[in-house]
Amino acid sequence: MSEKQISYQKCINPDCGAEFDNGQTLFKCPKCDELLDARYDWNKIEVPSKLSDFAKRWATRNNRLDFSGVWRFRELLNFCDDKYKVSIGEGQTILQKNDSVAKYVNMKPGCLFLEYEGLNPSGSFKDNGMTAAFSHAVMVGATSCACASTGNTSAAVALYAQSCGLKCTVFIGSGRIAFGKLSQAMDYGAQTIQIRGDFDDCMRQVQNVCIELGLYLLNSLNPFRLEGQKTIMYRIMEALGWEVPDWIVVPGGNLGNSSAFGKAFSELKELGLINKIPRLAIINATGADTLTDLVNNKKLTWNNGNVDQKIIDDFYADLTARNFSPHTCASAIEISRPVNLKKCLRAIEVCKGVVRAVTDEEILDAKALIGKHGLGCEPASAATIAGLKHLREEGIIGDSERVACVLTGHVLKDPDKTVNYHKNNDGIFSNPPIEAPNDLDAIIKLIK
Ligand code: F0G
Numbered sequence: 087m088s089e090k091q092i093s094y095q096k097c098i099n100p101d102c103g104a105e106f107d108n109g110q111t112l113f114k115c116p117k118c119d120e121l122l123d124a125r126y127d128w129n130k131i132e133v134p135s136k137l138s139d140f141a142k143r144w145a146t147r148n149n150r151l152d153f154s155g156v157w158r159f160r161e162l163l164n165f166c167d168d169k170y171k172v173s174i175g176e177g178q179t180i181l182q183k184n185d186s187v188a189k190y191v192n193m194k195p196g197c198l199f200l201e202y203e204g205l206n207p208s209g210s211f212k213d214n215g216m217t218a219a220f221s222h223a224v225m226v227g228a229t230s231c232a233c234a235s236t237g238n239t240s241a242a243v244a245l246y247a248q249s250c251g252l253k254c255t256v257f258i259g260s261g262r263i264a265f266g267k268l269s270q271a272m273d274y275g276a277q278t279i280q281i282r283g284d285f286d287d288c289m290r291q292v293q294n295v296c297i298e299l300g301l302y303l304l305n306s307l308n309p310f311r312l313e314g315q316k317t318i319m320y321r322i323m324e325a326l327g328w329e330v331p332d333w334i335v336v337p338g339g340n341l342g343n344s345s346a347f348g349k350a351f352s353e354l355k356e357l358g359l360i361n362k363i364p365r366l367a368i369i370n371a372t373g374a375d376t377l378t379d380l381v382n383n384k385k386l387t388w389n390n391g392n393v394d395q396k397i398i399d400d401f402y403a404d405l406t407a408r409n410f411s412p413h414t415c416a417s418a419i420e421i422s423r424p425v426n427l428k429k430c431l432r433a434i435e436v437c438k439g440v441v442r443a444v445t446d447e448e449i450l451d452a453k454a455l456i457g458k459h460g461l462g463c464e465p466a467s468a469a470t471i472a473g474l475k476h477l478r479e480e481g482i483i484g485d486s487e488r489v490a491c492v493l494t495g496h497v498l499k500d501p502d503k504t505v506n507y508h509k510n511n512d513g514i515f516s517n518p519p520i521e522a523p524n525d526l527d528a529i530i531k532l533i534k
Contacts, residue, residue, distance in 0.1 A: 091107065091108070091127070092126065092127055092130045092131060092164060093108055093124060093125065093126050093127070093164055093165040093166075094106060094107060094108060094124075094125055095107070095108060095110070095112065095122045095123065095124060095125065095309055096122065096123050096125045097115035097117065097118060097120050097121075097122055097123075098120055098121050098122070098123055098391060098428060098429060098432070099115065099118050099120040099391060100390065100391035100392065101118075101391075101392075102115060102117055102118040102120060104116075104117045104118070105125075106122070108124075108165055108166065108222070108225070109225075109226060110226075111222075111226050111228070111302060113293070113296075113303050113305075113307040113308055114307065120428070121307065121309070121425075121426065121428060121429055122309045123309055123349070123429075124163070124165050124309045124310055124312070124313050126164060126165075126353075128356070128357060131161055131164050132161060133161045133162065133357055133359070134161065134359075136328075136359065137320070137323060137324075137328045137354075137359050137360070138328045140158060140159055140320070140324070141324065143158040150173050150175075151168060151171060151173065153173075153175060154173040154175065154176055154177055154217065155176060155177015155178055155179060155214070155317060155321055156173070156176055156177045156214050156217050156218060156314050156317045157171055157173055157217070159316075159317050159320045162316065162317075162320070162350075162353065162354075163218060163313040163314065163316060163317070165218075165222065165310060165313060166221050166222060166225045167225070170221050170222075170224045170225040171217075171221045172217055172220040172221050172224055172246060172249065172250050173217055174207050174213070174217070174245070174246065174249050175207060176206050176207055176213035176214060176216075176217050177206065177213070177214055177217075177317060177321065178205060178206075179201065179202055179203055179205045179206065179318075179321055180201075180202045180205060180325075180461070181199050181200070181201050181202075181321070181322055181325035181326070181490065182199065182200045182202055182460060182461060183196065183198070183199055184198055184199065184200050184459060184460050185198070186455075186458075186459035186460075187200065187455060187456060187459050187460060187471060190455055190471070190475070191471065191474050191475045191478045192478050192479075192485060193478065193485045193486070193487075193489070194485050194486045197485070197486055197487060197488055197489060198474075198489050198491070199322070199325070199326070199331070199488070199489065199490045199491070200456070200460050200461070200490075200491050200493050201318065201321070201322050201325075201490050201491065201492045201493060202460075202461045202463075202493050203318065203467075203492060203493060203494050203495070204461065204462070204463060204464075204467075204493060204494075204495055204496030204497065204499075205496075206242075207245060208238070208241045208242040208245045208270060209238075209241065209266070209270075209495060209496035209498065209499055210238035210241070210242065210464075210494055210495040210496065210499065211238075211315065211318060211343065211492065211494045211495070212238045212239050212241070212242035212243075213242050213245075213246075214314045214315045214317055214318055215242075215306065215308075215311035215312065215314040215315045215342065215346075216242045216243060216245075216246040216304065216311065216314070217246070217314050218310050218311055218313045218314030218315075219304050219308045219310045219311035219314065220246045220247075220249075220250055220252075220304075221310070222308075222310040223250075223252065223302045223304075224250055226302075228252060228301075228302035229252060229253060230252060230253040230254070230255075230299070230300075230301050230302065231243065231247055231252050231253070231254055231255075231301055231302040231303070231304055232254070232255045232256065232257065232292055232295060232296055232301040232302070232303060232304070233256055233257070233292060233303065233304040233305050234256075234257045234258075234285060234288035234289040234291070234292040234305055235256055235257065235258055235263070235267075235271075235285070235288070235305075236258070236259070236262065236263060236267075236285050236339065236417055236418045236419070236420055236421065237258065237263040237264050237266075237267030237268065237271075237417065237418060237499070238267055238418060238494075238495055238499065239256075239304065239305065240256035240257075240258055240263075240267065240268075240270075240271040240276065240278070241267050241270035241271055241274070243256060243276065243304045244256060244270060244271045244274035244275065244276035245270070245274045247274075247276065248274050248275050252302070253277075254275070254276040254277065255276065255277040255278075255279060255295075255301070256271050256276045256277070256278050256279070257279050257281055257288040257291060257292045257295075258271075258278065258279070258280055258281070258288060259280070259281060259283055259284045259285050259287065259288055260280040260281060260282050260283070262284055262285060262417055262420060263417060264417055264418075264464070264499050264500035264501075264502065264503070265500070265501065265502060266496075266498050266499040266500055266501060267499055267500075284411045284412065284420065284422075285412075285420060285421050286411075286412075286421060286422055286423045289305065289340075289423070289425060292305065293307075305340070305425065306340050306341075306342030306345075306425065306426055307425050307426075311342065312342055312345055312346040312349065312426075312429075313346070315342060315343055315346035315347075316346050316347070316349060316350035316353075317350075318343070318346075318347070318492060319334070319346075319347050319350040319351065320350065322334070322490045323360075326488070326490075329488075330351075330360050330361075330362050330363070330364050331364050331488040331489060331490045332364055332365065332483075332484075332487035332488045332489065333364055333365050333366070333367060333483055333487055333488070333489040333490070334347055334364050334365070334366050334367070334437070334489075334490050334491075334492065335366075335367040335369065335470040335471075335473060335474050335477075335489060335490070335491040335492065336366070336367070336368055336369070336470065336491075336492045336494075337368075337369050337370075337416070337418070337419050337466045337467060337469040337470055337492075337494055338368040338369060338370050338377050338419065338424070338430070338441070339374075339418060339419035339420075339421045339424065339466065340421050340424045340425050340426055341368070341377065341424040341425070341426035341427055341429070341430035342426050343492065343494070344366060344368045344426075344430045344433050344434075344439070345426045345429035345430050345432070345433050347366060347433060347437070348366065348429070348430075348432060348433020348434070348435075348436045348437050348439075349429075349433070351363045351364065351436060351437060352436045363436060363437055363438075364437060365437055365438050365439065365440070366433060366434065366437035366438075366439035366440075367439065367440050367441075367442065367470075367473060367474070367477055367483070368430065368434070368439060368440075368441045368442075369441075369442055369443070369444055369469040369470055369472065369473030370419065370441065370442070370443040370444075370469070371412075371414035371415075371416045371419055371420070371443065371444065371445075371446065371449060371466075371469060372414070372443045372444065372445050372446070373412055373413040373414035373420070373446065374412035374413070374414050374416075374419055374420050374421055374422055375443040376401070376421075376422050376423065376424060376427075377424060377427070377430065377441050378441050378442060378443040379401070380397065380398065380401060380427070381431075381434065381441045382441060384397050384401065385397075386398065386431065387431060387434075387435065388428070388431040388432045388434065388435040391432070393428050393431060398427065402423060405422055405423075410422060414446055414449075414465075415446040415449060415450060415465050415503055416446070416449050416464075416465035416466040416468075416469055417465070417466075417500070418464060418465070418466035418494070418495060418499075419466045419469065440477065440482060442473045442476050442477065444469055444472035444473050444476065445472075446465075447513065448472035448475070449465050449466075449468050449469050449472050450465065450468070450503065450507050450512065450513050451472070451513045451514050451515055452468040452469070452470075452471040452472040452475070453465050453467075453468035453503070453504070453507070454504075454507060454508070454513060454514075454515035454516070454517075455468075455471065455515055456468055456471060456493065457497060457504070457515075458515060458517075460493075461493070461497075462496070462497030462498075463493040463494070463495060463496070463497055464494075464495040464496065464497060464499040464500045464503075465500060465503050466494060466495060467492070467493040467494045467495050468493075470491035470492060470493065471491060474489060474491060520532055
């Protein structure tokens with residue numbers, strides 16, 4: 087890269103640190119194969135002097151970029167010109183104070199908040215990332231795009247691709263995707279390829295396909311996607327009167343969110359827009375717990391960017407030797423080789439993060455509880471409350487700390503899991519339907 091730009095891409099490997107122009111479409115560093123960050127020269131960007139200044143955009147929300155829950159923070163993700171920005175009204179989300187769920191995890195009233203990302207146009211948090219990545223795709227003139235997915239990415243990619251006229255191919259693992267998500271990809275007109283394999287197989291294949299065919303890749307390897315996902319944190323703070331919570335709890339799959347959240351907070355701190363960084367809790371499912379094992383048992387850390395690659399290589403070699411494929415009811419996070427692992431380790435360092443794994447049973451009970459008392463969510467999202475319960479029991483999170491759990495996907499994404507849980511009386515919050523004869527007296531007797 088010749089002259090320093092307002093925004094550019096930079097390799098996260100400190101021994102490499104190569105920089106590239108944003109006009110280049112790269113998903114890994116061409117020099118060392120590590121992940122890339124979007125970076126900014128903050129001296130050249132007019133960032134508001136306080137976060138509350140962003141609230142002024144509410145008054146001008148007839149401007150599509152001020153209406154977007156992502157682009158109204160555009161100075162903090164200033165990587166392309168406004169004319170390229172794609173928006174379909176993403177990020178109109180709610181931070182719900184939830185005292186009933188707080189009680190379940192033994193927290194004081196007023197302390198637990200649920201960030202409901204299911205309100206996005208495609209029903210998951212992915213839209214925050216897609217609005218940003220598709221803007222970059224438009225800027226570089228992409229005409230055809232692809233992604234691998236456990237479901238939500240494919241739904242969001244399909245929706246944004248049709249909105250800006252890109253051809254779209256999505257790769258999903260056969261039988262590994264919830265019906266709500268599969269139905270979206272097909273309905274929005276994506277070419278849907280079901281690979282006989284799991285998400286990790288799809289992720290490997292899509293990278294090769296994108297290189298071979300020159301397709302634009304929309305997985306979270308894409309550094310611009312993660313820029314959009316930073317705004318989930320801005321909106322949480324906005325809903326808290328621009329205060330920083332004590333904890334953010336998020337499910338961990340491919341680890342894009344956790345990486346983006348860590349980056350959001352370290353940038354805000356660097357800019358002097360916040361004075362403390364919240365702690366981060368990342369929750370895996372026990373059937374897909376690579377991060378938990380690597381961090382808690384193998385003691386893998388960011389270590390100033392000098393991550394011990396041998397620990398990772400040995401871990402993956404063992405998975406291969408055992409022919410391991412992850413399994414969890416939370417199909418969204420059924421991933422054993424998370425592509426953003428290193429960026430996530432960096433976020434764990436920045437946010438003094440902790441990692442836990444929760445069982446499918448815990449996830450489904452937490453999901454039903456959220457449904458009963460909140461806005462509902464899909465299984466992966468409920469891992470947050472199941473994980474929070476662990477962290478409360480361990481005393482790591484205090485009963486009066488302020489906690490925001492990110493509910494990543496809508497309850498209707500995975501109706502099968504919900505119906506089976508209730509119908510089969512599978513858990514403590516099961517609410518099965520009652521069979522009734524077609525007879526008024528008999529029906530009335532059944533009503534409690
Ligand atoms: N929650 C939901 C509902 C998801 O769909 C995903 C990821 C995650 C959590 C995990 O987020 O990858 O940032 O750690 N879904 C991807 C997909 C993998 O293909 O839809 P992450």
